[in-house]
Amino acid sequence: MAQSLINPNDPLERQNEKLLKISEALMRRVEQSTDASGAAYAQFQRAALLEEEVRARTRDLERALDLLNESNAKLAEANAETEAARSNLANAIETxxxxxxxxxxxxxxxxxxxxxxxxxxxxxxxxxxxxxxxxxxxxxxxxxxxxxxxxxxxxxxxxxxxxxxxxxxxxxxxxxxxxxxxxxxxxxxxxxxxxxxxxxxxxxxxxERQERERMLDDQARLIRATLEHLNQGVCIFDSRARLVGWNQRVGAMLSIPIGRFRIGIGFNALFERFRDEITFTPEVTPQKIEDWVASQHARPPLSFEMMQGPSKTLAVFAEEMPDKGFVISFTDVSAERAAVRAIYHANETLEQRVMERTLELEDALSEAERANDSKSRFVAAASHDLLQPLSAAKLYVSSVEADENNAQTKTILDKANRALLSVENILEALLDISKLDSGQASVHITPVPVNIVLQQLRDELAPVARQKGLDLRIVPTKAVVSSDATYLRRILQNLITNAIRYTESGKVVVGARWRENSVRLEVWDTGPGIPEEQQDLIFREFQRLNATASAAEGMGLGLAIVERACALLSHPLRLVSTVGKGTGFLVELPLATKEFTPVKSNLGSARVKQKDLRNLIVLLIENDVELRNALTISLEKWAVDVISSPSGQEAMALLEEIGVAPDVILADYQLDHGELGTNVVTQITQRFGNIPACIITANRSNEVVDACTSKGLHLMHKPIDPNSLRSYLSKVGAV
Missing domain, CATH: 3.30.450.20 (PAS domain)
Known part of the structure; x- marks a missing residue:
């Protein structure tokens, strides 16, 4: 392999310099050579070829250099463009x-x-x-x-x-x-x-929030319109169990005046308003409902039924909303439940009907127990705090009336007697209020002339108003309404009495305002007014705004009776009050569709024939001092010898001391320290022999009737009618 004289790695100038030296050396050698065979010429040709090759390589190197320069130029141009692009990108993202x-x-x-x-x-x-x-x-x-x-x-x-x-x-x-x-x-x-x-x-x-709020307002109006068109009663509560929406129908279903519903009122405040007036199905209790409302975890839908009165059944459905609020709907399913009961009654076998009857009796017993529990204090208050002084008053008036010859005085006493008898009639009906929840209250809807009721109340309450310096104005009216006369009188009497009690100066105005198909009875006063936060409290039992009032001024039952009586008669009741200006109670009644037929008033007592009761010995056992004194005075007016005692123990001691057995015994049923009059009579008769006895009591329960019947004792309810008492003593004395 031939070895090249030129190093291809040398620069082009160096390679050219070597080729020139090689060419000169060869030329000298040719010129100096004496070889005749032509070797010099061959060397010359070889040198010429080498020179041509050098020129070709030189041209190739020059072209490569040009390409390299061109590439460097393009690279520099590309770098410039890259920097420009980077600068433009930075400027672009900055803008x-x-x-x-x-x-x-x-x-x-x-x-x-x-x-x-x-x-x-x-x-x-x-x-x-x-x-x-x-x-x-x-x-x-x-x-x-x-x-x-x-x-x-x-x-x-x-x-x-x-x-x-x-x-x-x-x-x-x-x-x-x-x-x-x-x-x-x-x-x-x-x-x-x-x-x-x-x-x-x-x-x-x-x-977006403003638009959302506007849309929410529109939705709220739409929801309000939708709610009012529903057959169900609906209440909407927020995440803190505060009322934020409702419809009119829910007030009618729950027998709550729609004015009681307010934005922001808590669920418990509303629930307390009617929880004692309803009965739940066995699987749901009031505590379970309250726990469901107060739960901080996800609440499953709650569905149950509740009964309001003997025939009204409401289906209740409660469901949580995404914002942790909840909606409660009430559907009146009374007709459906009545139809189901009717179908069961027609199709079930005898055994099934007996079972159904047993369940109904258990429900009725549960309802009665609830009603008795809520009314126990009321019955006790009415019996002992109202009937006792009423009995004493009637006896005092009767004792004075018998000896009074002055015509004017007799007229006043007669009016007092009629007023006391009116109070007695009202208390009789008042005691029946305990039967409302069990459905045993009897209501007699008849045409009632409002003016007669108002005039009776004016005669009865005007002296009380004058004594306080108040102007009691009762506007006459020709309205005849469809209602129960006893309950209507009770409603108006309680409203007027309440107005007089809490009004210190000014006037009390009572009148009737005609509507299209009804009459609205209004009682307005100029009293202190009722703050809004206390307007719910005044309709509860045993609640009085004037905490310093004595028990003689009432036990806080008047407005509770008014509200229940209005609900029983379906008479809408409304309260309007301004603090510092006065209060108005408005009761709306339907106009009577039948003509009113006057009937003879039964106020006052028929006179009984007086009999001589001289020398009759009566043992009187009564723990109430005023009633004992009044009975003693009345009996002594009849020439009866009275032995009075506050307890059975003292009565036994007196009889032992004087050594005389009485002709008849008058004993209160409920004495002090849990002592019962029936037991006292038994002890006395065991000691002194068989003596006629009469139990006097304000308790109208079947238990007392059975106790007296089993012992053969006469029973007389308070307030005591003097004529009835004298009639009984006359019969006993004639034996």
Whole structure:
């Protein structure tokens, strides 16, 4: 293999210099050679060929140099264009209104504009190329300008942010301090990098909220209109169990005046209003309902039925809303339940009917026990605090009337007697109020002339008003309404009496205002008024706004009786009151459709034939001092010898001391320290022999009747009618 004289790695100038030296050496050698065979010429030709090759290589090198220069020029041009593009890109993203950031495939920050992170000045200095994405998220989560929900921590927020980073496309809103909002849009680039855009959407969020509030207002009006067209009663409560919506029908279903419903009133306040007047199905208790409302966890739908009175059944459905509020609906299913009961009654076998009857009796017993529990204090108060002094008053008046010859005085006493008898009639009906919840209250709807009732009440209550310096004005009316006369009189008497009691000066006005198909009876006073927060309390039993009032002024039963009587008669009751100006009670009654036929009044007592009761010895056992004194005075007016005692023990001691057995015994049923009159009579008769005895009591229970019947004792209820008492003594004395 031939070895080249030229090193191809040498520069072109060096190679040319070597070729020239080689050419000169060869020429000299040719000239000096004496070889005749032509070797010199051959050497010359070889030199010429080498020179030509050198020229060709030179041309190739020159062309390669030109190409290299051209490539360098294009590379410089490309670098310039790259720098220009980079500058243009930087300028472009800087002009973008949103915050912009680019992370490479290694999740490191490549570049960002000045608006990126502008809502968090405390991390701006760290937003430099090379910042890892995880460190960027941690700094954002720890920023004091990030507003997190109360239940979320910075670590939890950072964890959720990194979970979102795994998706190719993510858009979410971040709340900042000062009630500002930033929308974050994250997208994956084709080479695996990440582009983040931050947009201030505060104005959009505010407009959206305003629009949402406007739509909510429209929806609220639409919901209100919808609720009013529903057959169900509906109540809507917020997450704090406060009333935020209802319809008119719910008040009618629950027998609650619609004025009692107010925005913001708590569920418990409404529930307490009627919980004692209803009976729940066995699987639901009031406590279970309250626990469901107060639960902080997810509440399953609650469905049950409740009974109001003997025939009204309401289906109740309660369900939680997404915002932790809840909706309660009431559906009157009385007709359906009555139909089901009728079908069962017609189709069930005898055994099934017996079982159904047993269940009905158990329900009735439960209802009766509830009613008895709520009325026990009322019956006790009526029996001992009202009937006792009434009995004494009737006896005092009777004893005075018998000896009075003055015509004017007799007229006054007669009016007093009629007033006391009216009170007796009212108390008789008042004691029946305990039967309302069990459905045993009897109501007789007849045409009632309002003016007759008002005039009777004026004669009865005008002296009381004058004694307080009040002007009692009763406006005459020709209205005849459809109602129960006894209950209507009781309603008006309680309202007028209540107005007189709480009015210190001014007047009490009573009148009737005509409506289209009804009459509204109104009782207005100029008293102190009733604050709104106490307007619910006054209708409860044993509630009096004037805590200093004595028991003689009432036990706080008047308005409770009024409300129950109005509900029983379906007479809407309304209260209007202004503190410092006065109060008005409005009762609406339907006009009578039949003509009123006057009947003879039964006020006053028929006179009985007087009999001589001289020398009759009566043992009187009564723990009430006033009633004992009144009975003693009345009996002594009849020439009866009275031995009075407050207890059975003292009565036995007196009889032992005087050594005389009485002709007849009058004993109160309920004496002090739990002593019963029936037991006292038994003890006395065991000691002194068989003696006629009469038990006097305000207790009208079957238990007392059975006790007297079993012992053969006569029973007389308070308030005691003097004529009835004398009639009994006359019969006993004649034996």
């Amino acid at each position: 973008v209104q949103e915050g912009f950031a680019l992370f490479n495939t290694d999740d490191q920050l490549v570049m960002c504009n000045s608006r990126f992170g502008m809502h968090m000045p405390d991390i701006r200095s760290s937003l430099k190329p090379g910042l890892p994405f995880t460190q960027y998220v941690n700094q954002v989560s720890q920023s004091r300008f990030l507003s997190l929900p109360d239940a979320e921590t910075p670590d939890h927020w950072a964890q959720r942010r990194m979970e979102r980073h795994k998706d190719d496309h993510v858009i979410f809103n971040v709340r900042m301090t000062w009630n500002r909002w930033v929308q974050v849009s994250e997208h994956r680039t084709p080479d695996g990098g990440t582009v983040i855009l931050q947009t201030d959407v505060t104005d959009i969020m505010r407009l």
